[in-house]
Amino acid sequence: MALKITVIGTGYLGATHxxxxxxxGFExxxxxxxxxxxxxxxxxxxxxYxxxxxxxxxxxVAGIDGSSGRLRFTTDFAEVAAFGDVHFLCVNTPQKHLEYACDMSHVESALASLAPHLHGPALVVGKSTVPVGSAERLxxxxxxHAPAGDDAxxxxxxxxxxxxxxxxxxxxxDRIVVGVRGERAEKLLREVYATPVAEGSPFIVTDFPTAELVKTSANSFLATKISFINAMAEVCEAAGGDVAKLAEAIGHDDRIGKKFLRAGIGFGGGCLPKDIRAFMARAGELGADQALTFLREIDSINMRQRGQMVELTRQALGGGPFLGKRVAVLGASxxxxxxxxxxxxxxxxxxxIHLQGGQVTVYDPKGMxxxxxxxxxLGYAGSALEAVRxxxxxxHLTEWxxxxxxxxxxxxxxxxxxxxLDGRNALDPGVWRRAGWTYRAMGRPTA
Structure with missing residues (x-):
């Protein structure tokens, strides 16, 4: 009999999954x-979007003309428990207010709501990014709390x-990582991911702690690489170098690679910043805080880039206050x-810039x-042309x-x-200069 799957939490991760x-092909x-x-x-x-x-x-989605009807939605945990063989937890784990640590309340609440309804064999699969040690406790x-006991x-x-x-x-x-305790869980997940595995996606079986650490380790590495090239941009600013050429040169070393080496105003979003902070917080709880002290500097470099972009803008406007100056910002996401x-x-x-008196108008294709x-x-415009008027x-702050x-x-x-001012080093300086523009990018004072 074909597996039936449930997804608990239908935000960005859950809706996609x-x-x-x-x-x-699953129900x-x-x-x-x-x-x-x-x-x-x-x-x-x-x-x-x-x-x-x-x-x-x-x-x-069931009920839409021409659809397969394989996907339905509910607010009822009892219905989900009765329906599914494999239950994916895809709820949010935000940063705690005024703390670095991860807020596990949504994950815990979801599991507490599901568990009492699991009367038969079931596999609950966490996909949320959590502090190492969480899976053992959950x-x-x-x-x-599940009536099925060890069968859940x-x-x-x-x-x-x-x-x-x-x-x-x-x-x-590009890889499937599963932290499991037994053969049954592994077998079920191999069945869930049979299609991508058949297409060549690596299937990596680990214990709970390793599976939990993979995501935070990967994000920490990417954050380190981004902040490294941004630190080099600071040195290039001071020395009169060109960070884009520097990145091109070191990127040819296949031990380093070219990806994530474009200097700019740094990373953001709902994952990288909160994940590296939660990683630091958890390492401290485990007594391994010194192992991740470098992430504090990574976080600091990343946040510093934003202030440097503000100062670069001030310099471009003559070095004085922003009061009365009109600033167009291309990008919000x-x-x-x-x-x-x-x-x-x-x-x-x-x-x-707005808080310092600038008249700021923003345009973004999707994030308005x-x-x-x-x-x-802030001021908002319906197009790039309207924003720059x-x-x-x-x-230029988001590289659409x-x-x-x-x-x-x-x-x-x-x-x-x-x-x-190109805050993403993504535009062609020659094209803009030929059109009479003064072009300036972070880490490229002479480019």
Missing amino acids: AAAMAEL VMGLDVVPEKIETLRRGEVPM EPGLEELLRRH AAYLAE ELAWNPEFLREGFAVDDTLHP FKPDSDDVRDSPALNVAGQ DNARRIFPT GADVVL REFRELDPEELGREVAARVL
């Missing part, structure tokens, strides 16, 4: 405690989604192909509504393809001064 599991039921979110999903709509996700969802809770097992299967590529990353993962503005460096820079909710006092300086394809001549006719 549920739709992808239906695409792989799927998604659950959320927010009725409005469930109603949205039942209509085949997603509450966030992720390329390809809404189309995938509509292909499978497995004990599950065995104690736990496994940990961390997610490695990149916003903007989440659908492809779920259907064609923390990365392209996403509407996510959580801890967005672009929005942070725009906000800092979310940006308005966080910074309602009358601007004394233009800041739309911005790379802008016509410098057309933009130049709208601004008060042709001054462009």
